[in-house]
Amino acid sequence: MLELIVISTLNGVLFGMLLFLLSSGLTVIFSMMGVLNFAHASFYMLGAFFGYQLTKWIGFWPALIFAPLLVSLIGMAVERYGLRQTHKHGHVAELLLTFGLAFAIEQVVQMIWGKLPMDYRVPAILDFPAFTIFSTNYPAYKMFMLLISVAIFIALLVTLKRTRVGLIVQAALTHPNMVAHLGHNVGRVFMLVFGVGTALAAVAGVIAGPALVTQSDMAALLGPILFVVIVVGGLGSLPGAFVASLLIGLIQTFAVSMNGSLASLFGPLDPSIGPSLLTDIWNVTIAQIAPILPYVLLVLVLIVRPMGLMGTRES
Amino acid sequence: MTDVTSQAPSPAQSGPAQSLGFYAIWAVCILGVILLPLIFTSGGSHTTFSLIGIAIIFALSYNILLGQTGLLSFGHAVYYGLGGFLAVHGMNAIVAHELPVPLPFVPLIGGFAGLVFALVIGWVSTQRAGTVFAMISLGVGELVASSSLILRSFFGGEAGITTNRTDLPTIFGLSFGPQIQVYYLIAFWLVISAIGMYALTRTPLGRMCNAVRDNPERVQFIGYDPHVVRYLAFCFAGFFAGIAGALAAINFEIANAAYLGAVQSGVVLFAAFIGGVSYFFGPILGAIVVTMLQLELADITSVWQLYFGIIFIGIVMFAPGGIASLLMMHRPLLRAGTLPMVLPSYLIAIVPTLLFACGVILGIEVLGAYSQGSADSTTIRLFRIPFEAASPMTWLAAVVLTIGGFFVARMTWRGIAGAWDRAAMAARERGYLS
Numbered sequence: 001m002l003e004l005i006v007i008s009t010l011n012g013v014l015f016g017m018l019l020f021l022l023s024s025g026l027t028v029i030f031s032m033m034g035v036l037n038f039a040h041a042s043f044y045m046l047g048a049f050f051g052y053q054l055t056k057w058i059g060f061w062p063a064l065i066f067a068p069l070l071v072s073l074i075g076m077a078v079e080r081y082g083l084r085q086t087h088k089h090g091h092v093a094e095l096l097l098t099f100g101l102a103f104a105i106e107q108v109v110q111m112i113w114g115k116l117p118m119d120y121r122v123p124a125i126l127d128f129p130a131f132t133i134f135s136t137n138y139p140a141y142k143m144f145m146l147l148i149s150v151a152i153f154i155a156l157l158v159t160l161k162r163t164r165v166g167l168i169v170q171a172a173l174t175h176p177n178m179v180a181h182l183g184h185n186v187g188r189v190f191m192l193v194f195g196v197g198t199a200l201a202a203v204a205g206v207i208a209g210p211a212l213v214t215q216s217d218m219a220a221l222l223g224p225i226l227f228v229v230i231v232v233g234g235l236g237s238l239p240g241a242f243v244a245s246l247l248i249g250l251i252q253t254f255a256v257s258m259n260g261s262l263a264s265l266f267g268p269l270d271p272s273i274g275p276s277l278l279t280d281i282w283n284v285t286i287a288q289i290a291p292i293l294p295y296v297l298l299v300l301v302l303i304v305r306p307m308g309l310m311g312t313r314e315s
Numbered sequence: 316m317t318d319v320t321s322q323a324p325s326p327a328q329s330g331p332a333q334s335l336g337f338y339a340i341w342a343v344c345i346l347g348v349i350l351l352p353l354i355f356t357s358g359g360s361h362t363t364f365s366l367i368g369i370a371i372i373f374a375l376s377y378n379i380l381l382g383q384t385g386l387l388s389f390g391h392a393v394y395y396g397l398g399g400f401l402a403v404h405g406m407n408a409i410v411a412h413e414l415p416v417p418l419p420f421v422p423l424i425g426g427f428a429g430l431v432f433a434l435v436i437g438w439v440s441t442q443r444a445g446t447v448f449a450m451i452s453l454g455v456g457e458l459v460a461s462s463s464l465i466l467r468s469f470f471g472g473e474a475g476i477t478t479n480r481t482d483l484p485t486i487f488g489l490s491f492g493p494q495i496q497v498y499y500l501i502a503f504w505l506v507i508s509a510i511g512m513y514a515l516t517r518t519p520l521g522r523m524c525n526a527v528r529d530n531p532e533r534v535q536f537i538g539y540d541p542h543v544v545r546y547l548a549f550c551f552a553g554f555f556a557g558i559a560g561a562l563a564a565i566n567f568e569i570a571n572a573a574y575l576g577a578v579q580s581g582v583v584l585f586a587a588f589i590g591g592v593s594y595f596f597g598p599i600l601g602a603i604v605v606t607m608l609q610l611e612l613a614d615i616t617s618v619w620q621l622y623f624g625i626i627f628i629g630i631v632m633f634a635p636g637g638i639a640s641l642l643m644m645h646r647p648l649l650r651a652g653t654l655p656m657v658l659p660s661y662l663i664a665i666v667p668t669l670l671f672a673c674g675v676i677l678g679i680e681v682l683g684a685y686s687q688g689s690a691d692s693t694t695i696r697l698f699r700i701p702f703e704a705a706s707p708m709t710w711l712a713a714v715v716l717t718i719g720g721f722f723v724a725r726m727t728w729r730g731i732a733g734a735w736d737r738a739a740m741a742a743r744e745r746g747y748l749s
Contacts, residue, residue: 036446082632089635092387095449096588097631103581104624111618111679112686220577224457231450280466288465295458302451303439 003134008253014142016249017149021204022222023229023241024156025197031236032172032193034091035083038098041223042105043198046071047205048214049109052120060123068202075198079191102219110216118214145207152203153242160238169193228294232301234311243309248294255290341510348502352495361494363610368501369562370606372508374586374598376555381584382592383516384548385528386441387449390456391556391583396575397432397459398425398557399564400470403478406565410482417486422504422561429557430550437549442542444531456580463572475571478564491565501562508555513595515551524548582609585623589630591637600638618683625675651742660734664727671724674716681709 026040047067054063078101086097121127122141129137160166172179172189180186212218229248233240262282301308348368352361373395380386405424409416440451463470470476481492489496515521523544526534531541564570573579582605590601608626612619634641648654 036449082628086632086635089631091446092385093631093635095387095446096584097628099581099584100624100627100631104621104628107618107621107624111621111683224453224577227450227453231447231454235446280468284465292458292461292465295454295461298454299439299451299458302447302454306443306447 003136004257006133007136007138008257009250010138010142010146012250012253013246014146014149014249015253016246017146017153018204018208019226019229019249020242020245021149021152022201022226023233023245024153024238025200026226027230027233027236027238027241028169028193029197030230031174032169032176033083033094033190035094035098036227037197038095038223039078039101039105040098040197040201041219041226042102043071043075044201044205044208044222045109045216045219046074046105047202048120048209048218049113049118049205050202051206051209052118052214055120055123064203064206067206068199071202071205072195072199076191076195078198079194083194084187084190102223106216106219113216115216118209120209120214122210141211145211148203148207152200156200225294228298230308231298232308234308237308237310240308240310248297251293251297252290255286255293258286261285345506348506352498358494361498363606365494365498365501365566366610367603367606368498368505369559369566370583370586370602371599372505372562373556373559373583374590374602374605375509375512375595376552376559377583377587378592378595378598379512379515379524379548379552379555381587382594382597383521383528384524384545386444386545386549388452388580389449389577389584390452390454390459390580391552392575392577392579393436393456393459394429394433394553394556395560395563395579395583396463396570396572398429398560399570399574400476400560401425401428401557402561402564403476403570404469406478406480406483407476409484410479415484418480418483418489418491418565419486419500419503421483421565422558425561425564426554426558429560430554432557433550433553437546437553441545441549444527444541444545448545456575456577460572460576463575470572471570473572475569477569480565480568497566501566504558504562508558509599512551512555516595520544520547585627589627589637591639591641593636594639594643597637597639604638616680618679621679622676647747648738648742651745651747653738653741653745656738656741657731657734660727660731664724664731667720667723667727670716671720674713674718674720677709678713678717681713 022040022044026037029035029037029040050067050070051060051063054067058066082097082101083094086093122139126141126144128140130140130143131138160170168179168184168189172184172186176186179189225248229244230241232248233242233244261284264285352364355361355364373391376394377388377391380388380391402421402425406418406421408414409421436455440448440455464472480497481490483491491497491500516524523534523539524547526539527541527544527548534541534544560570560574563574586601586605587598588601589604590599591597605623608619608623612622616622630637645654645657648657
């Protein structure tokens with residue numbers, strides 16, 4: 001039991017930090033531009049695929065630098081030539097643009113790399129057990145992922161709280177018009193923030209690629225969970241996104257490792273009832289409902305506290 | 316969130332000539348629905364028409380939300396899918412208990428199923444409009460889609476639940492075995508639903524929906540609750556989506572998890588938006604275009620969904636009013652007689668634009684064939700011309716066509732804008748354009 005708790009906590013925090021790498025960019029982009037970027041998870045997927053391809057060509061470490069740079073160039077181009085053009089048609093059009101983009105990116109990835117999972121391996125230098133805990137070897141690569149995520153988290157925090165750039169970004173979060181009036185090029189700030197946000201997503205993709213599965217449906221799998229994170233955390237709130245990322249990371253990881261069901265708690269149903277909705281619900285295990293838990297949480301939070309855990313505004 | 320849809324059609328002026336024209340349009344459409352399968356008699360075209368009919372009902376029901384009320388939903392397929400599942404269960408129950416319910420009434424089961432679920436889910440999700448509503452609809456959509464794989468006895472797991480429409484009691488001697496009979500069943504419900512949904516836009520409720528879309532605050536000031544208005548619109552949308560789902564279940568004789576998945580929700584959003592959400596007939600056009608694209612493009616190219624996405628992005632960026640808006644833009648010019656001023660610039664623009672499109676298509680196909688094709692299948696055929704995907708000449712052609720075509724085309728597009736301004740000016744002088 002203790003083993004399960006320790007390992008699941010480690011994995012949950014790891015998954016949560018990965019989610020935060022994505023949701024932080026998404027939240028900042030949303031706060032500044034009012035656009036929920038549907039394609040954010042697609043940039044994460046592009047990061048993983050670019051990481052895979054560049055690792056094949058030039059090795060893992062250069063890939064860790066260059067893949068996010070490439071993706072952020074794409075992201076900035078999307079902001080400059082896509083979103084900025086669409087802005088005059090309103091937020092629905094912008095949201096739909098990113099929706100179509102997510103669709104198109106998935107198709108392009110499928111066209112180039114196919115639908116099968118990639119053989120994206122953990123680099124040899126990190127392919128050893130970091131420590132052994134309760135007879136389970138914990139891989140060093142996961143510790144590396146955790147390290148990178150935490151390092152980026154701290155860097156982001158310092159940049160936002162302690163630098164001039166962070167000051168402008170923070171101001172633009174709440175008072176974009178005032179920032180523009182003070183003479184800052186808000187358009188360029190937006191483009192840079194979009195670039196940094198997509199680069200963060202790509203970093204998450206590069207480091208998560210070998211550990212999770214690098215496949216053309218990875219964006220579609222992670223995308224909705226990402227929205228759950230930023231809505232549960234409170235739209236536009238970075239601390240909220242952090243808390244919600246960890247919360248959902250932990251919930252999902254713990255749920256997957258639990259095998260309990262109503263049947264194991266109260267004993268099996270009378271077999272004479274036959275298969276029905278009741279038997280389905282009675283026999284389903286917590287591990288099986290793990291994929292829907294984030295959405296249950298989303299609906300509950302929206303009913304009880306519509307602005308999210310730490311949000312200040314409703315929409 | 317409402318800029319896209321702010322140009323709603325003004326209420327029909329009530330001149331006798333105009334109302335005659337209005338009824339004539341409806342009559343021609345209904346006549347077309349009846350006559351089309353008699354003109355195109357192959358079984359394949361009957362299947363296509365049936366799919367288009369279902370898609371039109373579904374897209375129109377979606378437009379009650381997006382176009383009429385300004386609610387962007389990413390989970391509308393939930394009501395379509397649940398309507399389909401309930402219809403299949405209903406049909407199986409009718410057969411098992413020998414109930415005297417003939418097939419033409421089954422879509423009502425689906426409709427009421429959609430309505431009931433919309434009544435339950437809608438109250439929570441319509442409390443806020445805008446992004447929050449979009450996110451809730453997405454969450455509920457994922458929730459139901461994931462649950463469908465857990466609750467196996469109801470949803471049948473991955474295989475789905477099958478039924479047999481010919482086992483139901485017959486009416487007027489119709490067995491509904493042949494596709495043509497199913498088509499007319501769909502056409503019947505299509506006409507009823509379309510008239511119903513159009514009538515809905517003309518009721519006070521429909522008008523309040525538009526008001527809630529455009530300015531919810533003022534709606535509150537005059538004493539209405541925007542939440543209730545949105546909720547009612549949501550319920551109607553769920554009802555008609557359920558009818559569409561039931562018709563799909565009757566057509567395919569199966570309901571499975573794909574009915575309520577994210578893909579289905581995305582397709583209906585594409586259909587409504589490509590057609591145009593600010594006009595009632597927009598989603599009809601969109602449903603026809605999208606269904607035809609799905610059926611035809613899939614035969615021609617393996618990456619048809621990519622073209623689909625590109626078309627959607629193009630519409631969102633350059634014509635957010637959809638095809639319907641593009642068509643209706645020309646109406647005042649046509650009336651003022653200044654349309655001929657624009658046509659030459661269209662003819663000039665069409666050549667480089669087509670070249671640009673060919674370059675993009677060639678590039679996509681070459682890239683696809685190059686990265687996926689094995690050694691013997693790198694030759695692609697485009698408009699019956701063979702291209703060698705590995706040859707640098709092909710790549711060069713694609714790049715030159717795309718980039719060169721784009722810059723030339725952009726010049727001609729500016730020509731269109733100029734000609735358009737002159738034509739609009741002339742129309743304004745003649746009093747046809749405000």
